[in-house]
Amino acid sequence: MKTFNVPVIYRSPLISAIKNQRKQEDRMKKDFTPTELDFGPIRILLARHFGFCYGVENAIEIAFKTVDENPGKRIFLLSEMIHNPHVNNDLLGRGVQFIMDTSGNQLVPWESLQHDDIVIIPAFGTTLETERQLALLGIEPLKYNTTCPFVERVWNKAEQIGKKNYTVIVHGKPKHEETRATFSHSQAGTPTVVVKDIKEAALLAEFINGQRKPDEFYDLFKGQYSPGFDAAADLQRVGVVNQTTMLATETQAIADYIRQVMMATFGLTEATVGERFADTRDTLCYATNDNQTAVTGMLLEPADLAIVVGGYNSSNTSHLVELCEEKLPTYFISSPEHILSGSAINHWDFHHKREISSNSFLPEKDRITILLTSGASCPDALVEGVIRRLLSFYGLEHKADELATID
Numbered sequence: 266m267k268t269f270n271v272p273v274i275y276r277s278p279l280i281s282a283i284k285n286q287r288k289q290e291d292r293m294k295k296d297f298t299p300t301e302l303d304f305g306p307i308r309i310l311l312a313r314h315f316g317f318c319y320g321v322e323n324a325i326e327i328a329f330k331t332v333d334e335n336p337g338k339r340i341f342l343l344s345e346m347i348h349n350p351h352v353n354n355d356l357l358g359r360g361v362q363f364i365m366d367t368s369g370n371q372l373v374p375w376e377s378l379q380h381d382d383i384v385i386i387p388a389f390g391t392t393l394e395t396e397r398q399l400a401l402l403g404i405e406p407l408k409y410n411t412t413c414p415f416v417e418r419v420w421n422k423a424e425q426i427g428k429k430n431y432t433v434i435v436h437g438k439p440k441h442e443e444t445r446a447t448f449s450h451s452q453a454g455t456p457t458v459v460v461k462d463i464k465e466a467a468l469l470a471e472f473i474n475g476q477r478k479p480d481e482f483y484d485l486f487k488g489q490y491s492p493g494f495d496a497a498a499d500l501q502r503v504g505v506v507n508q509t510t511m512l513a514t515e516t517q518a519i520a521d522y523i524r525q526v527m528m529a530t531f532g533l534t535e536a537t538v539g540e541r542f543a544d545t546r547d548t549l550c551y552a553t554n555d556n557q558t559a560v561t562g563m564l565l566e567p568a569d570l571a572i573v574v575g576g577y578n579s580s581n582t583s584h585l586v587e588l589c590e591e592k593l594p595t596y597f598i599s600s601p602e603h604i605l606s607g608s609a610i611n612h613w614d615f616h617h618k619r620e621i622s623s624n625s626f627l628p629e630k631d632r633i634t635i636l637l638t639s640g641a642s643c644p645d646a647l648v649e650g651v652i653r654r655l656l657s658f659y660g661l662e663h664k665a666d667e668l669a670t671i672d
Contacts, residue, residue, distance in 0.1 A: 269322035271322050271325050275317070275645065276644075277645035277649035278649075279668055280316070280648055282668065297314075298565075299313060299563040299566060302652070304656060305632070306632055306661075307661070308632065308635070309652060309655065310568060310635070311637050311638070312556070312559040312563045314558075316641070316643055316648065318641040325346075327385070327411045328361075340385065341362050341373065341378070341384045341385065342384075343364050343386055344363055345366075345578075346411065347387070348582075348640075349576040349640075351600070351644060352644070361385075378402050378404065385411060386406070386407070386410045387442065389412070389413070389441075390416050390417070390420070391446050415550035416447070416509055418548065423435075423450065426545060427454040428455075432457065432502060433451045433452075433457045433458075433506060434503055434504065435506055436459075436466075436507040436515070437511060438461055439459045439489050443509065452492070457491045460519065469500070472496050473500045473523075479496035502543070503542060504543025504545045510579075512557065512587065513554055514557075527542045528542075552641045556640075559638065560638055564636070568635065569594075570594045571637070572637050573589060573596070573597050573598075574600075574638070574639040574648055575597075576599060576643070579642055582640025597615060600650065606658070607627050608626065609622065
């Protein structure tokens with residue numbers, strides 16, 4: 266796989282040494298057990314896979330290279346390049362401006378842009394409408410494009426089944442930049458509707474099998490369907506794609522459920538189900554799959570708590586938190602600085618979108634075990650920082666330096 270030129274500030278000698286050793290031991294990536302870091306009174310189990318993915322490293326390389334090669338030019342990002350505050354703040358610090366926030370609200374008026382300005386498309390991609398807006402301003406929309414190849418793969422799958430007259434069902438968060446982009450690309454070629462979870466999929470199924478009248482669809486799915494969507498006609502043939510960072514298990518559950526609904530409603534068999542349900546297979550990216558599977562493997566080990574590191578608005582990171590929360594106390598932090606002491610921690614409650622404080626988060630035991638992972642947009646340097654912070658409470662920070670030299 267291609268290697269990228271990522272700023273050294275995001276790298277970690279310690280984490281690189283650990284990852285390289287695991288790669289040598291498990292080249293086929295079949296072992297999802299965590300890496301054990303035993304420091305005596307504190308034992309850290311590090312997920313097999315975590316941190317920057319291909320798409321994130323690709324985006325970072327393009328963005329920083331663009332800044333370096335265009336001194337004196339105005340450089341804009343459509344919105345946050347990835348959902349990590351450290352990376353975004355570094356770009357802002359180098360003079361890059363955001364045109365929109367993550368919800369699509371305008372921060373820089375379109376009319377203030379000039380034809381010779383540079384506009385970078387984030388890793389999430391963007392809508393066709395935004396591409397047209399840039400073109401109208403004389404700005405080549407795809408010249409500085411950091412869209413993740415795995416996001417583009419979803420767009421291609423939606424286009425393929427759309428050409429075969431299937432309606433596209435997108436499993437994603439309706440307001441997320443990636444889902445908005447996927448919806449835009451899909452609805453350009455075929456009727457499209459977004460479902461955010463299995464509950465909305467079940468609701469949509471009631472329109473497929475006729476339990477609900479078509480007229481009810483438009484209020485229940487307001488803002489989540491393409492213009493001209495016909496609830497009576499456009500749910501006769503469907504296929505499911507997704508926002509690449511969703512929970513793999515939920516996406517699969519939604520696809521399997523809708524498939525069964527189509528079979529039951531239209532009297533299909535395994536041999537004929539393709540007449541009504543497109544075989545899209547899994548459109549999650551490899552990193553999402555690997556990171557979630559690694560957390561599942563990590564959770565098989567007895568532990569006292571879990572720490573997940575990443576941006577608070579990161580979808581893929583929040584799903585790792587969800588998985589951990591099912592089994593044990595979990596603390597979602599964006600940086601080591603949120604660990605205030607051996608007893609106090611400030612962490613993110615993503616269910617209620619607020620930061621909360623907890624005391625006595627490290628149990629008073631002779632030996633504690635902590636599960637540790639991070640999201641696909643989180644620099645390894647932050648994970649090393651968390652390890653060092655935890656070790657400092659036991660006077661063991663020097664042990665991190667020893668580990669960084671392993672062959």
